[in-house]
Amino acid sequence: MKKAKTIETNASVAEFIERVESPSKREDAYKLLAIFSETTGYEAKMWGPSIIGFGSYHYVYKSGHEGDAPLVGFSPRKAKISLYVACEETKKQQLLKNFGKHTAGKSCVYINKVADIDIEVLKSLIKETVQFLRATYPDGQK
Template sequence: MTTSAAGSKKAPATAPTDASVEAFLAAVADERRRDDARSLAALMTEITGETPRMWGPSIVGFGSYHYRYESGREGDAPLTGFSPRKTSLVVYLVGGYEERYPGVLAKLGKHKTGKGCLYLNRLADADEATLRELIDRSVRVHRGANT
């Protein structure tokens, strides 16, 4: 739970829900983005061994881990996940993945990066084996490995 400026507690913006992942993916308007999202869900299920679950209204997450910052802020987040947005597929990885895996990223193909986020216009733009490696390494870090 987080506390607002007024002091009232509210649920975290990104928490697991009981919403249907399949219904969410079926509602993705663009057919190619919908197909890419389903393929990415299958890939992440295979890598993590976890069942996909909605986190908030627009993130498909796999498994979970607990985090605690030095500031004392803590919470739960998916081990990995994605969101099929209008302009790109957003893949959620471990923070600092750009510094951890520059050699792997160099082999990925067309992409953009952000803090803990990997942006792909199309799944076909990324080398599948390299994407698999990035997701696997990120999940292992969240599970406690230092890789």
């Protein structure tokens, strides 16, 4: 079985954010850091080289694949900012209707900048994701 690439590290979140090239993305990363920290109550940790995660859980899929992942997180990537939220799909779609300018994948929502989105909806997405993953993987909380 292959080893997961995205694992929690001891790298500094602040140092990672300071290396973000775009000043506006760096500023948005600090805004998101505050929002995610306040909303989850978890300390930010680096996951792999570029994901800032909050909390963690252990998952086991029916295929037998298993690993650890942050409950929620974000990454200020060059093209867009990735928000890692994986709440129940119907609830996610309802919340995204009022979220603002974004595109969405299965467990990611992509934004250009924080000013494009509704912060209260983001907080709801974060809370819903934490609640959903805690309920889905009750034995995997860390």
